[in-house]
Amino acid sequence: MRNGSSVEVRLPSELGFEKVAMCTAAGMAALMGFSEDRIEDLKTAVAEACINAMEHGNQLNEESPVGVILSRSDDQLEVRVIDDGQGVSEAPHSPDIDRKIAGDEGPRGMGMFLIQALVDEAEWHKGPPGKSYVRLVIRLAKNGEGESI
Amino acid sequence: MQASTKVAERTATGGSGDPVAILAFTGDISSTSKDTILDSYKGLGATAAKVLLDFRGVDYINSSGIAIIIQLLLEANKAGHRTIGIFGLTPHFNKVFTMVGVAKYATISPDEATALGKL
Numbered sequence: 001m002r003n004g005s006s007v008e009v010r011l012p013s014e015l016g017f018e019k020v021a022m023c024t025a026a027g028m029a030a031l032m033g034f035s036e037d038r039i040e041d042l043k044t045a046v047a048e049a050c051i052n053a054m055e056h057g058n059q060l061n062e063e064s065p066v067g068v069i070l071s072r073s074d075d076q077l078e079v080r081v082i083d084d085g086q087g088v089s090e091a092p093h094s095p096d097i098d099r100k101i102a103g104d105e106g107p108r109g110m111g112m113f114l115i116q117a118l119v120d121e122a123e124w125h126k127g128p129p130g131k132s133y134v135r136l137v138i139r140l141a142k143n144g145e146g147e148s149i
Numbered sequence: 150m151q152a153s154t155k156v157a158e159r160t161a162t163g164g165s166g167d168p169v170a171i172l173a174f175t176g177d178i179s180s181t182s183k184d185t186i187l188d189s190y191k192g193l194g195a196t197a198a199k200v201l202l203d204f205r206g207v208d209y210i211n212s213s214g215i216a217i218i219i220q221l222l223l224e225a226n227k228a229g230h231r232t233i234g235i236f237g238l239t240p241h242f243n244k245v246f247t248m249v250g251v252a253k254y255a256t257i258s259p260d261e262a263t264a265l266g267k268l
Contacts, residue, residue, distance in 0.1 A: 015180060016152070019209065040241035047211055097250025100219050101226050107216035110249050114212055117248055 006071040011050060013058040013066055013083075018050035021068045021081070028070050029077055034140060041118040042077070042138050048111040049081040049134045057083025057132060067133075075140045076120075082133040087126025092116045152208070154182035156189040161261075163199055163268030169234075170197040171261075175206030178214030190221050198230050199268045203261065205237035215249060222254045232256075236264035 009024050011017040025046045029039045050066055058064035067082035092112035099105035116122045121137035154176045163169040170193050174186070193200065202218070204210075218235075225231040233255040238246060243257060251257070258264035 018211070037241065040239070044211075044241070044245065051211060051213070095249050097219070097253055100250075101223050101254055103223060107219040107223065108213060110212040110215060114245065114248070118245075 009068040010065040013054040018047045045118045053083035057085030079136040084129045087132035088124040152177040164266040169199045173203035177209040180213035
């Protein structure tokens, strides 16, 4: 696979279709030589980004597709997940399991945390409809160390 | 287009000699799994003080699915006397469950024998 190769996928905003993007990302990462555990990290991060785009960005409107663009460069895979929403304004926060178990915090709300924790870079960009996106980057050698988290 | 979740219930004996209820999940665990999982958990008899969650047959889990497991742990915490164990997670989801703090409220074991030995 050449440097600069890219793949684009358009998903209906229907839960479950995130698995199509997940499998596409996994296939591309495997072609690039990513290790099995890094591919698993990527699959979860891509799935969570797509779910957020479907639920929060596109409000599960099946007529608003989620765009997924996967681009490779020398040693990294970049994934952009694009939706029609206004974008995310808050930074990901670590889940507080004690508050969740006590019922003081909802059990959900872990997607952004997982995305940020599992890939090397995660950025949320606000934009007009169709232009908000999350950009994920996963490197062949994680943070230059060749280690998985 | 989400795959359904199935739950099978069986019992075993824990390392302490106490009975352990095992809920074995198959399929996907996502937002649509909520009623199936929580209803099966709530359907356990009040005497089931120790419960194991078997993930060996699970193909896919997302954060909404993990949230359902956290809700189950919340219910167990409310009950006050229920001990929850988890086994059969892939190494990746073992890591993810630990990252979000599930390991603080449930033992996580690689296999059923190890999990039962802790209960």
